[in-house]
Amino acid sequence: MGSLHMIMNMMTMVLVVVVKTLVPQADAVAVSQIRRIATSNNLTGVFVFGDSSVDPGNNNRLKTDAKSNFPPYGMDFFDGRPTGRFSNGRLATDFIAEALGYTKEIRPYHELGLARPFDVSHGVSFASGGSGYDNLTAQVSNVLSLSHQLMYFAHYKRNFSRKVGVQKADESIRNAVFVLSMGTNDFLQNYYVEPTRSAQYTVDQYGDYLISLLHGYIKKMHSLGARRLVVVGVVPFGCMPLVKTIKGAIKCDDEDNNVAISFNSKIKKALVTIKSTLGMKTAFADTYDLIQSVMQNPTKYGFVETTKGCCGTGTFEYGITCRGLDACADRDKFLFWDAVHPTERMYKIVADEALNSIIINLF
Numbered sequence: 494m495g496s497l498h499m500i501m502n503m504m505t506m507v508l509v510v511v512v513k514t515l516v517p518q519a520d521a522v523a524v525s526q527i528r529r530i531a532t533s534n535n536l537t538g539v540f541v542f543g544d545s546s547v548d549p550g551n552n553n554r555l556k557t558d559a560k561s562n563f564p565p566y567g568m569d570f571f572d573g574r575p576t577g578r579f580s581n582g583r584l585a586t587d588f589i590a591e592a593l594g595y596t597k598e599i600r601p602y603h604e605l606g607l608a609r610p611f612d613v614s615h616g617v618s619f620a621s622g623g624s625g626y627d628n629l630t631a632q633v634s635n636v637l638s639l640s641h642q643l644m645y646f647a648h649y650k651r652n653f654s655r656k657v658g659v660q661k662a663d664e665s666i667r668n669a670v671f672v673l674s675m676g677t678n679d680f681l682q683n684y685y686v687e688p689t690r691s692a693q694y695t696v697d698q699y700g701d702y703l704i705s706l707l708h709g710y711i712k713k714m715h716s717l718g719a720r721r722l723v724v725v726g727v728v729p730f731g732c733m734p735l736v737k738t739i740k741g742a743i744k745c746d747d748e749d750n751n752v753a754i755s756f757n758s759k760i761k762k763a764l765v766t767i768k769s770t771l772g773m774k775t776a777f778a779d780t781y782d783l784i785q786s787v788m789q790n791p792t793k794y795g796f797v798e799t800t801k802g803c804c805g806t807g808t809f810e811y812g813i814t815c816r817g818l819d820a821c822a823d824r825d826k827f828l829f830w831d832a833v834h835p836t837e838r839m840y841k842i843v844a845d846e847a848l849n850s851i852i853i854n855l856f
Contacts, residue, residue: 528594534856537665538616539590542642543674545622547586550577550601552622557635558813559623565820580830582837588844602645619645625679626703643713666718674725700756704763715771721855725778726757734801735832738808776854802829
């Protein structure tokens with residue numbers, strides 16, 4: 494995010510949330526079955542674009558306050574190290590890549606060229622916490638816009654082609670799964686906070702504007718080789734602990750949640766058009782329904798606390814306001830890690846659902 498000089502400004506700017514799924518809770522597909530399907534369909538890897546729900550650390554090298562490369566973030570990651578992921582451990586995209594048989598952690602694009610080289614053939618994340626479909630959203634936070642993320646992907650593709658040859662690189666990219674997870678920041682840290690878009694559009698019109706941008710970005714992805722795409726809808730952001738704290742509410746904010754429902758409906762309609770015009774295989778990942786299901790029946794999912802986060806008071810802390818604070822010991826029983834982002838446990842549930850969605854819709 495942008496410079497956060499005052500606590501209230503921090504509380505109104507949201508980095509984002511979760512990776513989404515297509516269906517409510519269902520039995521997870523066995524890993525052996527997933528890998529068999531991936532192999533038979535020549536699936537090559539995962540390329541990730543979005544916000545803090547899927548950012549593994551790209552913001553670490555940016556001049557932004559939208560970071561989480563410090564404790565207690567990452568306390569349940571490998572070796573307990575903070576990587577820049579906005580959670581206590583791994584993200585849903587990490588679990589997805591592992592289930593497909595590639596890697597236990599999706600690496601950030603900004604680690605390329607550093608002293609620790611890594612295999613990029615099975616996927617990279619270009620995501621940047623605080624970003625959105627609207628370039629203005631990224632500007633507010635001084636993070637990577639989706640336009641910049643796609644520019645970096647084009648650069649990655651050129652380098653990959655030089656390494657393995659154009660034909661092999663093109664084939665690898667065509668057979669990869671592309672994940673796009675963003676949208677919440679466009680509303681919570683841009684439309685509701687900054688005066689520009691709210692002066693230009695009603696909230697419903699702004700949703701239409703974002704969808705027009707989404708169409709353009711997907712066409713760009715297609716031109717770069719994407720053929721299988723999962724688009725993650727927005728979560729019930731009226732239920733975020735931070736949002737409830739700002740509004741002085743105990744229960745979820747219905748007005749915000751209705752905005753999320755409407756925008757998700759627009760995304761689904763857009764994907765129908767994209768599928769017919771570009772011939773891409775697409776899936777809509779619906780975390781809205783999944784999170785609502787968890788909140789309505791937490792014990793079914795093994796949770797005890799779904800109303801506040803695990804870091805600090807759990808009511809407003811996230812990012813730099815969570816830095817150095819104590820975290821709860823029973824993190825696996827919490828839906829939220831901080832006042833915005835889910836725990837690793839919740840991300841694992843999301844990943845299980847997303848894998849079902851991928852198998853049903855992309856093969």
